[in-house]
Amino acid sequence: MEILMGFFLGVLAMMSVMGLAYLSTIIKLEWYTWSSLVTGVIAVLFGIGWLWASFLEGYPQSGSLGLIVFSGAGVFMLVLTWRFLVGPALEHRTKG
Amino acid sequence: MSNEQEPATVPEEQQKAAAGADAPGEAPDLLKDSSRRLLFKRAMVGGGAALLGGAGAYGAARVSLEGRPVKDYPLIDETLFKPKDQRDTILNFVSSKALNEKHPERNEQYNRLQNKEFDWVNGFRDMYSKPWDNNKPGYTQMDRALQKAGWEPLNIAGSRLSANLQPDTPFNSWDQSGVEKEQYQFKSKQEASDAIKTAARLFGAVKCGIARRDRRWDYDPLYDIENEKELSWEKDFPFEPKTVIVILLPMDYDCISTAPAWTADGTAADGYTQMGVKATQIATFLHVMGYHAVGAGNDLGSSVPYAIMAGLGEGGRNGHLLAPGMGPRVRIAKVYTDLDFVEYDQPHTWGITEFCLSCGKCADACPSEAIPKLEDENGGYGFQPSYEFSDEPGYTWNNHLGIRKFYSDAKKCYNFWVENGGACSACIASCTFNEPDAWHHWFIMAINPFSPGFLHGLMAEAHPAFGYGHTNDPTKPLKFWKTGEGMRTNIQMKNNIGTSNKS
Numbered sequence: 171m172e173i174l175m176g177f178f179l180g181v182l183a184m185m186s187v188m189g190l191a192y193l194s195t196i197i198k199l200e201w202y203t204w205s206s207l208v209t210g211v212i213a214v215l216f217g218i219g220w221l222w223a224s225f226l227e228g229y230p231q232s233g234s235l236g237l238i239v240f241s242g243a244g245v246f247m248l249v250l251t252w253r254f255l256v257g258p259a260l261e262h263r264t265k266g
Numbered sequence: 267m268s269n270e271q272e273p274a275t276v277p278e279e280q281q282k283a284a285a286g287a288d289a290p291g292e293a294p295d296l297l298k299d300s301s302r303r304l305l306f307k308r309a310m311v312g313g314g315a316a317l318l319g320g321a322g323a324y325g326a327a328r329v330s331l332e333g334r335p336v337k338d339y340p341l342i343d344e345t346l347f348k349p350k351d352q353r354d355t356i357l358n359f360v361s362s363k364a365l366n367e368k369h370p371e372r373n374e375q376y377n378r379l380q381n382k383e384f385d386w387v388n389g390f391r392d393m394y395s396k397p398w399d400n401n402k403p404g405y406t407q408m409d410r411a412l413q414k415a416g417w418e419p420l421n422i423a424g425s426r427l428s429a430n431l432q433p434d435t436p437f438n439s440w441d442q443s444g445v446e447k448e449q450y451q452f453k454s455k456q457e458a459s460d461a462i463k464t465a466a467r468l469f470g471a472v473k474c475g476i477a478r479r480d481r482r483w484d485y486d487p488l489y490d491i492e493n494e495k496e497l498s499w500e501k502d503f504p505f506e507p508k509t510v511i512v513i514l515l516p517m518d519y520d521c522i523s524t525a526p527a528w529t530a531d532g533t534a535a536d537g538y539t540q541m542g543v544k545a546t547q548i549a550t551f552l553h554v555m556g557y558h559a560v561g562a563g564n565d566l567g568s569s570v571p572y573a574i575m576a577g578l579g580e581g582g583r584n585g586h587l588l589a590p591g592m593g594p595r596v597r598i599a600k601v602y603t604d605l606d607f608v609e610y611d612q613p614h615t616w617g618i619t620e621f622c623l624s625c626g627k628c629a630d631a632c633p634s635e636a637i638p639k640l641e642d643e644n645g646g647y648g649f650q651p652s653y654e655f656s657d658e659p660g661y662t663w664n665n666h667l668g669i670r671k672f673y674s675d676a677k678k679c680y681n682f683w684v685e686n687g688g689a690c691s692a693c694i695a696s697c698t699f700n701e702p703d704a705w706h707h708w709f710i711m712a713i714n715p716f717s718p719g720f721l722h723g724l725m726a727e728a729h730p731a732f733g734y735g736h737t738n739d740p741t742k743p744l745k746f747w748k749t750g751e752g753m754r755t756n757i758q759m760k761n762n763i764g765t766s767n768k769s
Contacts, residue, residue, distance in 0.1 A: 172705075183316055184313060184316075187309055187312040187313050187316055188309050188312075190312055191305055191308035191309035191311075191312050192305055192309075194308050195301060195304050195305050195308060219705070219706070220706050223704045223705055223706050224704075224706070224732075226704065227702040227703075227704050228702075229702070229732070229733050229734065230733075231732060231733030232732040232733045232734065235731065235732050235733075236706070236732065
């Protein structure tokens with residue numbers, strides 16, 4: 171199951187890399203925007219890994235809380251970054 | 267600074283190619299599409315960076331888990347320190363009728379100050395005769411059976427008292443008649459060290475370190491409880507030890523989680539049995555290699571400082587060795603030998619003792635309040651005890667003074683064992699470093715040395731919030747007795763190192 175978790179997280183990581191790479195081809199963003207996006211993605215993946223490992227060891231409470239704390243913080247960061255930094259830039263590009 | 271400017275421009279023909287707008291009947295040449303090439307290029311760079319970052323983080327974690335060598339262990343106050351008389355230890359004292367008759371003031375003082383009517387010697391004898399209650403999880407006939415079964419091999423071998431510091435028992439015999447005359451010559455110190463640790467690994471040790479013999483940690487004089495006789499290192503011990511091999515033996519995570527129920531005593535008792543078996547196996551290995559060796563459990567010397575000297579962990583608030591990855595959920599066995607052509611280990615730190623200064627979960631969980639609390643003087647950390655009544659003359663007779671560490675009142679701890687009808691282990695189960703064997707716990711362990719004090723306090727609070735370390739929970743024994751499910755196939759190949767995944 172640990173191997174499956176590693177594979178699944180690898181797939182998710184590569185999908186995230188592809189998404190960020192695609193974003194980089196259509197829009198130019200500042201370094202701090204990239205930092206926020208990458209940190210958010212890492213936090214989301216970390217939370218999923220934590221959830222999986224905690225369920226495997228038989229501690230669902232740890233998994234649930236880990237998902238909220240780590241992935242929740244990551245999603246929050248991604249949403250804010252998208253809303254205030256990426257979104258306006260995309261909108262400006264579309265109008266332009 | 268703005269993100270809103272400079273949209274990337276894509277040439278029209280490339281946009282057509284990307285949309286598959288090639289001439290009818292022709293396959294689009296994706297590699298000629300510069301926007302796709304750019305995407306793949308950046309994905310590769312991003313993927314490579316992610317791979318390098320992951321590998322780098324893994325490597326850094328591995329280095330961190332090796333620990334950092336320390337030069338200032340132990341810190342000793344020479345005005346207080348003197349070698350520890352084996353008779354002045356709790357487990358030795360309660361096993362000896364003669365010592366109890368010699369020191370009635372110890373019992374009288376404890377009962378007077380603690381307002382108890384505790385019988386030290388008979389208490390130990392009667393500990394496992396407390397009646398079970400099949401309606402009380404953790405205190406049923408089944409839990410009593412587990413306790414007794416755990417001890418039984420030591421009883422059969424006549425070595426049960428080794429847990430109470432009795433030296434020269436059949437498992438940890440001083441008999442050296444099996445030592446071969448031909449002494450194997452190791453090519454290097456590293457080869458000797460590797461060979462010993464390989465044997466220890468094979469026989470079931472989860473960690474093994476090698477320390478120089480240090481008279482400060484040896485009980486002196488030694489004491490034969492069965493014959494009520496003082497023993498001397500010079501006159502009675504069969505050789506002059508130069509080296510102490512220290513092995514750690516794991517206790518079961520799910521079983522310890524049931525503390526302070528009798529169930530937890532099952533893995534503690536089994537741990538003592540394993541100590542006897544493994545130490546005698548390594549001693550015999552050395553005998554056949556032509557070296558003198560004597561195995562030891564709790565006897566001969568203080569196990570925790572020897573384990574620290576062997577680089578296996580750090581001293582914790584609860585008085586146990588805290589080993590990275592398992593915390594205090596280990597039992598320590600030692601092998602004294604005259605082999606000194608060996609690579610010695612040295613003390614290391616992982617920021618564990620530092621963490622204990624901000625944690626205190628074991629003290630909160632201790633049913634007898636024997637462990638120093640955070641609010642005690644210096645957090646309970648110093649060269650002598652600061653617990654209640656420690657300033658009463660003679661009350662700290664069981665402590666080894668003059669070493670900088672956390673001092674517990676083991677008298678209260680032992681008193682609870684007897685009242686409980688079995689050893690407790692609540693300070694082991696509740697320890698923040700007592701973790702199942704999973705990557706996220708190793709991750710926390712790896713970042714611990716770099717975490718500031720306030721984060722230690724936060725991590726200590728997070729541990730129970732995430733569901734770990736709860737004691738006195740009647741659901742735990744019920745869950746433990748289900749951990750045998752799936753043992754026919756046991757696809758996780760987990761047994762007693764981490765959780766069995768059924769907790």
